[in-house]
Amino acid sequence: MPMIDADGCPLNVEVEGRDDAPVLMLSNSLGTDLHMWDPQMPEFTRHFRVVRYDRRGHGKSAAPQGPYSFERFGRDILAIIDALKIRTMNWCGLSMGGMDGQWLGANARDRIEKLVLANTNFYYADKAPWADRIKFVREKGLAAFVDTNMARWFTKGFIERAPKEIDRMKQMFLATNREGYAACVGAIRDMDFRATNPGITAPTLVIVGAQDPATPPANGEEIARQIKGAKLVSLDAAHISNVEQPAAFTKAVLDFLKA
Numbered sequence: 001m002p003m004i005d006a007d008g009c010p011l012n013v014e015v016e017g018r019d020d021a022p023v024l025m026l027s028n029s030l031g032t033d034l035h036m037w038d039p040q041m042p043e044f045t046r047h048f049r050v051v052r053y054d055r056r057g058h059g060k061s062a063a064p065q066g067p068y069s070f071e072r073f074g075r076d077i078l079a080i081i082d083a084l085k086i087r088t089m090n091w092c093g094l095s096m097g098g099m100d101g102q103w104l105g106a107n108a109r110d111r112i113e114k115l116v117l118a119n120t121n122f123y124y125a126d127k128a129p130w131a132d133r134i135k136f137v138r139e140k141g142l143a144a145f146v147d148t149n150m151a152r153w154f155t156k157g158f159i160e161r162a163p164k165e166i167d168r169m170k171q172m173f174l175a176t177n178r179e180g181y182a183a184c185v186g187a188i189r190d191m192d193f194r195a196t197n198p199g200i201t202a203p204t205l206v207i208v209g210a211q212d213p214a215t216p217p218a219n220g221e222e223i224a225r226q227i228k229g230a231k232l233v234s235l236d237a238a239h240i241s242n243v244e245q246p247a248a249f250t251k252a253v254l255d256f257l258k259a
Helices: 036-048 068-082 096-106 129-138 144-154 154-159 163-174 177-191 218-226 245-255
Strands: 005-007 008-017 021-026 049-053 089-094 112-118 204-207 232-235
Touching: 005 068, 005 204, 005 218, 008 036, 008 068, 021 068, 021 096, 021 245, 036 049, 036 163, 049 068, 068 177, 089 096, 096 112, 096 177, 096 204, 112 245, 129 177, 144 154, 144 163, 154 163, 204 218, 204 245, 232 245
Parallel strands: 021 049, 021 089, 089 112, 112 204, 204 232
Antiparallel strands: 005 008, 008 049
């Protein structure tokens, strides 16, 4: 699959599904690569031409020196769809991918048909925890944080009953470029979509995890209030809800996109 250039940064992109199908673009969480979406691919590719990618600093994409921002990530996404000659798309993003979706919904309205924003947030008043995480990761590496991170991503019950899936997600996290990860954390720390979310006009579905400690349901509920007509679905999961509840997540997304 292609490496697509975004202002000098090569981005790893995969495209699957029928060429004549409507486009669905997927965007991952912090510390994952495009294979985060593997549980959804069999069903999604039945209905859509699915575009997945590794954001800068992650997976097989390059990790240029930061700082990064959500405008930068948004420009990367537009570079991908321009290179693929895609005029409009549906968007499904989780965590950071939901933050990307909020930027696109407000700043690239003519490119978005429908938006799915899962397990995400729009603003952090307290910047200190993010600054602390940057310092910790730069000093000690991702391995020192991996078990703590899994406890935020997944419920205790899922960690106990799905060891192979947890190992897959651990390896994905540990393969992330340390500086790329830190630069993405900085972008999350500094994001603020409070003023722009009310300008989103695309039909929007917000998905929350009822047991999500990283982006609690109240965050998603507020996003749904900010965007006129947005729908809200709650899943019995922690943060990476598409992995913990793959069937329920897939159904919620397809029911919305195909309606």
